[in-house]
Amino acid sequence: MSSGDAVALTRDLLRFDTVNPPGRERDCAQHAGALLQEWGYSVEFSEYDEGRTSVIARAGGSEAKPPLCLTGHLDVVPLGTRPWSKDPFRGETDGDKLFGRGTSDMKSGVAAILIAARNLAKKLNGTPGIVLVLTAAEEGGCIGSKHLAALPTLMGKAGAIVVGEPTSNYPLVGHKGSIKFNAAFRGVSAHGSMPQLGVNAIYKAARAIAKLEGFEFGAKAHPVMGAPTLNVGTFAGGSGVNLVPDAAKIGVDIRTVPGMDHDALIARLKELLGETELDIFSDLNPVWTEPHEAWVQRVFGICRPILGEAPQPRTAPYMTDAANLLKVYAGVPTVVLGPGEAAMAHQTDEYCHLERIRQSVAIYEAIIRDWCGV
Numbered sequence: 001m002s003s004g005d006a007v008a009l010t011r012d013l014l015r016f017d018t019v020n021p022p023g024r025e026r027d028c029a030q031h032a033g034a035l036l037q038e039w040g041y042s043v044e045f046s047e048y049d050e051g052r053t054s055v056i057a058r059a060g061g062s063e064a065k066p067p068l069c070l071t072g073h074l075d076v077v078p079l080g081t082r083p084w085s086k087d088p089f090r091g092e093t094d095g096d097k098l099f100g101r102g103t104s105d106m107k108s109g110v111a112a113i114l115i116a117a118r119n120l121a122k123k124l125n126g127t128p129g130i131v132l133v134l135t136a137a138e139e140g141g142c143i144g145s146k147h148l149a150a151l152p153t154l155m156g157k158a159g160a161i162v163v164g165e166p167t168s169n170y171p172l173v174g175h176k177g178s179i180k181f182n183a184a185f186r187g188v189s190a191h192g193s194m195p196q197l198g199v200n201a202i203y204k205a206a207r208a209i210a211k212l213e214g215f216e217f218g219a220k221a222h223p224v225m226g227a228p229t230l231n232v233g234t235f236a237g238g239s240g241v242n243l244v245p246d247a248a249k250i251g252v253d254i255r256t257v258p259g260m261d262h263d264a265l266i267a268r269l270k271e272l273l274g275e276t277e278l279d280i281f282s283d284l285n286p287v288w289t290e291p292h293e294a295w296v297q298r299v300f301g302i303c304r305p306i307l308g309e310a311p312q313p314r315t316a317p318y319m320t321d322a323a324n325l326l327k328v329y330a331g332v333p334t335v336v337l338g339p340g341e342a343a344m345a346h347q348t349d350e351y352c353h354l355e356r357i358r359q360s361v362a363i364y365e366a367i368i369r370d371w372c373g374v
Contacts, residue, residue, distance in 0.1 A: 006361045007098060007354055009111035011091030013074075014100040020075035022051075025136040025144075028074045029053035032114060032134055039121045041132070046154060048147035052136040056154060059121055060129020060372060067129040068371040069158035069329060070117070070364065071321055072110040072165070072338070073138030073145075076102035082348040096354050103352040104340030109164025110134060112339055112357055116364035120374065127372035131158055135321050141180075141282050145324035158329040160295050162367060163320045166340025166352075169359050171303050173296060173335060175316040176225055177256035177286035177323065179266065182249055183208060184277040185237075189246040198244030202237045205248035208273050209235075212252065215272070217265070222257040225286070225315050229255045258288045284323035288315070289333040295371075299335050302366045306359050317342070337363065 016028035026047070033043045033055045041057040048054075054074075060067065079088055079101055086092045086099040093099070098108070117132055124130065133155075136144035148155055185205045190198025209232050221227040230252065237248030256262065262283055270278060289296055291313035300311040316336045326334065339360035344350045368374075 006108070006112045006115040006357050009114060010098060010103065010108045010352070010357060013107040013111055014089055014091045014102055017089060018075045019078050019101065020137060020139045023075050023137055024051045025074040026051045026053040029055045029134065029136065032074070032110070033057065035114060036117065036132065039118045041117070041121065044154060046148060046151065048136070048144065052144060054136045054144050054148055055132070055134040057117075057132040058129060058156075059117070060124030060127045062126070062128045065128040066157040066159035067131045068368060069131050069133060069161045069325065070113045071133040071135065071161060071163055071325060072106050072113055073135045073321060074110065075137055075139050076105065076107070077139050077346050080348050085349055093354065097351040098354055098357070099349060099351045101350055103344070103350050104166045104342070105345035105350070106165050106338055106340050108340050108352045108357045109166065109338035109360065112360040112364055113164050115361050116368060119361070119365055120368050123374040124372060127374055128159070129372065130368055131156065133325065138321050142284065142319060142321050142324050145321035149324040149327040152328050155328045158332060160332050160371065161322055161325060161329060161334040162364070163322050163334065163336045164338035164360075165316065165318070165320050165336050166338050166342045166345055167316065167336055168341055169303065169306060169337065169339055169356055169363060170314065171296070171299050171311050171335045171337045172314050172316045173291050174225070174286060174288035175318060175320060175336065176228070177260070177262070178282050178284045178319050179254040179256065179262060179280065180252065180282035181278050181280040182251050183273055184279070185248045187244065187246040187248070190244040192242035192244060195244050198246070201245045201248040205235065205237060205250050208276065209250060211272055217260070219257065219260050222259075224313050225257045225288075228257050228260060256286055258286045284319060285326075287320065287322045287326065287334055289335070293333050295333045296335060298370055299337070299367060302363060302370065303337070306363060318345070
């Protein structure tokens with residue numbers, strides 16, 4: 001079967017509207033699951049909410065060595081407010097570019113994983129095999145993989161992870177961690193002409209923001225990922241200009257690097273912010289595999305002739321489901337590697353290069369063959 005089939009399958013996957021919110025991955029998940037069953041894989045579906053469906057598929061299996069995990073997400077982000085010049089769900093091509101929402105992030109990666117899995121399906125019996133994890137609800141907080149990580153019986157074991165997120169087929173060895181929270185501040189309402197009778201919640205929030213702007217992590221910069229970062233991304237408060245606001249809220253996004261203790265950092269932030277209600281809605285550790293790890297070096301070797309250069313240790317700027325999957329596949333080497341263009345993720349007129357999709361099938365096949373000895 002040719003790698004060009006991955007382009008056709010990407011186009012098929014684009015036609016399923018999995019824009020998140022609301023997601024509605026079920027039809028797309030069932031389509032992928034039906035293909036995998038047809039190719040001889042054992043397939044299970046997992047829903048954490050109505051229509052929010054993930055797929056877990058397996059072939060092969062050996063007591064001597066756990067399977068290789070290949071993973072990707074089925075949901076895509078909203079179309080945005082700018083008009084598209086191409087239909088975002090039809091998979092139109094122009095030259096070497098395939099257009100549509102999710103072409104790069106990351107239905108091309110899912111399609112390439114599926115085609116590689118099909119091409120080797122009949123060779124995996126008696127080998128360590130592979131497990132495919134196609135997730136719902138990655139966009140907006142990796143919710144689907146969070147639920148899967150709490151189901152160890154369903155997930156089983158894996159010995160290494162390949163995440164098909166957009167990297168232009170360049171193997172990346174991790175990404176920063178994430179702590180995201182909302183901090184709510186309470187005040188006492190009063191008339192705007194008599195502010196001394198109230199307590200201004202916006203002032204409380206503003207003082208907290210000033211503290212956060214000057215926050216020192218006290219952590220060493222990582223040699224590849226760089227330093228941790230903090231950004232106050234949202235601010236809301238008040239109901240009228242002539243009222244002392246009795247409520248205000250800020251949203252904070254922190255990106256962490258290996259070696260940082262999330263619990264200790266959160267404790268420091270709580271002490272710094274003082275009297276506030278903290279709602280932590282994301283707490284995911286960094287993903288990092290030493291580039292000299294033996295399997296990573298073999299992956300680098302597989303990618304080298306296609307890239308035309310020897311891969312260097314690099315990490316992704318974004319989060320992936322690997323942060324959650326590593327809770328159940330603890331400590332295994334992980335690479336982020338997919339055909340999409342990272343700069344195209346979430347963009348109007350998102351596209352992926354056709355040649356990269358074809359190349360990624362060959363890369364995934366080679367990684368599976370290396371792992372399984374076929």
